[in-house]
Amino acid sequence: MSPFADSETAEIKKCPASIPLRLLLSRLEEKAGHLTKARSVLEKGRLKNPQCPELWLEAIRIEVRGGKQNIAMTLMAKAMQECPNSGILWAEAIFLAPRPQRKSRSVDALKKCEHDPHVLLAVAKLFWAEHKTSKCKEWLARAVKIDPDFGDAWAYKYRFELQHGTEVHIVIVL
Numbered sequence: 434m435s436p437f438a439d440s441e442t443a444e445i446k447k448c449p450a451s452i453p454l455r456l457l458l459s460r461l462e463e464k465a466g467h468l469t470k471a472r473s474v475l476e477k478g479r480l481k482n483p484q485c486p487e488l489w490l491e492a493i494r495i496e497v498r499g500g501k502q503n504i505a506m507t508l509m510a511k512a513m514q515e516c517p518n519s520g521i522l523w524a525e526a527i528f529l530a531p532r533p534q535r536k537s538r539s540v541d542a543l544k545k546c547e548h549d550p551h552v553l554l555a556v557a558k559l560f561w562a563e564h565k566t567s568k569c570k571e572w573l574a575r576a577v578k579i580d581p582d583f584g585d586a587w588a589y590k591y592r593f594e595l596q597h598g599t600e601v602h603i604v605i606v607l
Contacts, residue, residue, distance in 0.1 A: 449481050456491055463495055471495055486512065486519035493525060505529060520549025527555045535559055550580040554589060566597050 448454060455478035462471035475492045482488060489512035496505035509529055512522050523542035530538045539559055542552045557572035573593055576586035 452478065452482060452485060452487055455482075455488060459491060459495065463498070468495065468499055484516050486516045486522050489516060489519075490521055490525055493529070497529070518546055520546045520551040523549070524551040524555035527552075527559065548579055550576045550583040550586055553579060554583075554586050557586075557589065561593065566593075569593060570597070 455474055459471040459474040459478075462468075462474060472492065472495065475488050475495070478488045479485060479492075489508065493505050493508045493512065496502075496508060506529065509522070509526055512519075513526065516522055520542075523546055527535055527538045527542055536559070539552075539556050543556065546552050553572055553576035557569050557576060560566075560569035560572060570593065573586065573590040576583065577590055580586065
């Protein structure tokens with residue numbers, strides 16, 4: 434175990450409810466190739482912090498990165514039961530679903546959390562993937578309007594304008 438992992442483990446003992454520490458330690462363990470340890474860190478974190486969508490999301494993404502799509506889908510189902518109104522989980526669920534089911538999954542997500550910027554951004558990305566540029570632009574604008582501090586939405590909006598917009602639109606985004 435690296436000295437960084439040792440210090441983060443010690444910090445988690447001091448602050449067992451710290452979500453950022455759990456996320457960092459699990460990523461460190463994953464990079465070191467200790468997937469079981471990374472899963473364990475997140476599982477313990479979910480026990481200490483019930484209904485925490487960030488910990489569920491990280492556990493799902495670890496499985497996706499590890500190529501275990503079935504386990505990721507099972508975790509997503511459990512996460513949705515525990516955090517049914519979490520926008521970040523619904524946004525991830527849209528793209529975790531097979532391509533033919535993404536549209537219906539996005540409709541479900543919008544019903545559960547229609548004013549969540551993560552969901553609005555996921556819908557915009559879905560329209561972008563389908564080459565529906567006018568709808569994508571509209572949904573990106575909604576995401577930015579709902580949460581002007583959500584940097585991911587601004588980054589996608591800027592990238593979209595670079596590809597599909599004019600010089601004037603690019604300057605407006607900046």
